[in-house]
Amino acid sequence: MIRVFRTIPEWLTFRDSPECRGRPLGFVPTMGALHAGHAALVQRSAEENERTLVSIFVNPTQFNDPRDLEKYPRTLEADLGILERAGASFALVPDYRELYPDDYRYRVQEEELSKLLCGGQRPGHFDGVLTVVMKLLNIAGAGRAYFGEKDYQQLLLIQGMVRAFFLPTEIVPCQTVRQEDGLALSSRNARLTPEQRNAAAAFPRLLGSTLGPQAIREALTAAGFEVDYIEERFGRRFGAVRLGEVRLIDNVEI
């Protein structure tokens, strides 16, 4: 049975108790609305650590569009069921005031990579991500933390932050989980209409094709996507597109 911690002090007391101290712990931070992609991160952690902590916190500081934050699905009961089946031992569900006692006066900023790709389109997004991940890694106190490659830019930034600040947690990258037609699993997929969901499969197909970035952009536009960017960096091709109000991101190795 998964044990749910509703406050940070409750978790910290348990983490430092003889029952928990010194035993291998894996950590998976999430914003809830969990799907098979999150379950795969938890399963990997459960294979590699005696116990796994998952945090569920919809982090307002990483949403630069308040409508996006408002629409973000909140599905706590279903999430706890998914976590339990995937093998998580503990869930931490803190609230904003507890996690941000400073009301975000203190923040972690990266000055280069965070300005590119999604950072160019969403000012301040990665400040919010890095700040909350720094807080959560410190609170979790785990040996390893698991992050999906779907958010590859986020993964690189978190790896860089861990190195820059000598954080004692190993960051473990995990492969993107895809549906049969190639669409990367994302909590945002639930907001696609059935027609948009069908159309969405063209995004990973074109991103992984032999076409160049400009030709991919044109083909996506012709297929009804609004293209935020298609760019090649770090030996990967990155893309962000919109279908109606839903923004999808993906990346593939090239």
Ligand code: PAF
């Ligand atoms: O990838 C996510 O779900 C979020 O950016 C994270 C890492 C949980 C921070 O809020």
